Amino acid sequence: MPGRSLVRFFDPVGARYGIPTWPWRMAPEHLATRRQLAARGLRPGGQDIAGQVLWRSRRYGAPGGVRAAYLYDIRLALPKRIPTGAQRAALAKALAARRTCPECGRDAGYVLPRRLGTCLDCAEIWGVAS
Known part of the structure; x- marks a missing residue:
C-alpha cells in the first residue's frame, strides 16, 4: 500500500x-x-x-x-559564520600535523592511521603494518 x-x-x-x-x-x-x-x-x-x-x-x-x-x-x-584568517591558519596547521609522520618527518599526503602512528612506509619498515 x-x-x-x-x-x-x-x-x-x-x-x-x-x-x-x-x-x-x-x-x-x-x-x-x-x-x-x-x-x-x-x-x-x-x-x-x-x-x-x-x-x-x-x-x-x-x-x-x-x-x-x-x-x-x-x-x-x-x-553561516566565516572563519577568520587566524582560524583558517590554525586549521591548516592541525590538518598538516595529522598527515606528518613522526618517524620520517615527511607529509604522507593522507591522514596517518591512528593504530600505526606512522606513515605506511615507516610502519612497513618496522614490520607493524600487515
Whole structure:
C-alpha cells in the first residue's frame, strides 16, 4: 500500500509525535534540514526544531525501520559564520600535523592511521603494518 506511510507520518499539528511531522518531500517550503540550510549559506542559529520529516528505511540501525530529519525555519536562520584568517591558519596547521609522520618527518599526503602512528612506509619498515 503506497499511501499508508504518507498517512502514518502526516502529523502537522504534532499530536502523535510531539512535534509537527511530515512524510518525505511533503514539508512546508519555509522549513529545511541542516544540509538544506547549509546549501543556502545559512545555519539554524540557536532556534528550536520546528518539525521533522519521517520516512521508512531499510538501513541498518534505523529503529523500527524509520528515519528522521529535523527541520528548521528558514526565516529564523542566520548566515553561516566565516572563519577568520587566524582560524583558517590554525586549521591548516592541525590538518598538516595529522598527515606528518613522526618517524620520517615527511607529509604522507593522507591522514596517518591512528593504530600505526606512522606513515605506511615507516610502519612497513618496522614490520607493524600487515
